[in-house]
Amino acid sequence: MGLLLSPAEHAPLPEASAWVRRFLPLLPPGGRVLDLACGSGRHVRLLAAAGHAVTAVDRDAAALAALGAPAEVLQADLEGAPWPLAGRRFDGIVVTNYLWRPLLPRIAEALSEGGVLIYETFAQGQQTIGRPSRPEFLLAPGELLVAFADLRVVAFEDGYEEPPAAPAPRFVQRLAAVRLPPGEGPTGPAAKLPRFVL
DSSP, X not given: OOEEEOOOOOOOOOOOOHHHHHHGGGSOTTOEEEEETOTTOHHHHHHHHTTOEEEEEESOHHHHHTOOSSEEEEEOOTTTSOOTTTXXXXXXXXXXXXXXXXXXXXXXXXXXXXXXXXEEEEBTTGGGTSSXXXXXXXXXXXXXXXHTTTSEEEEEEEEEEOTTSSSSOEEEEEEEEEOOOTTOSTTSOGGGOOOOOX
């Protein structure tokens, strides 16, 4: 079971992803948001400061203990143990710099109706310039679109970027998508078409 952390003094964190910051306003106000493989917690703090109830999951107990943000904390081996969030749903899910393909269907299942997925991680090509370089950690072209085909894609990028747009040169793939409630979207009445402000 997780524990709740309260704000604490902490060392400066890497800046939050511009992609996460850009699509943060799509998250339902005060929603339950999962930061999966949260690492040092740069997005846990961003999400908590925006008023969301955050669940932070990572296998690194030391990183979780140092989060210094109000969150439900869950230490879990996401790759060698059963999915630790079975039956739970979230209004938002944030995943950055992490890929474990067997979890992609679990991530989709954990997104509530109206929930927002914000995903950003390394893509093929990264092996030519640095780490990660192993194929299992690099997305194939368009792979996030295929993995989350049941969601309404709001934005997608797949390419190469350099500083100052990124901390270091990298090949990256990004997705922002929403699980529409039944009856909304292209097949629903025009009056129910959602508007996602970009």
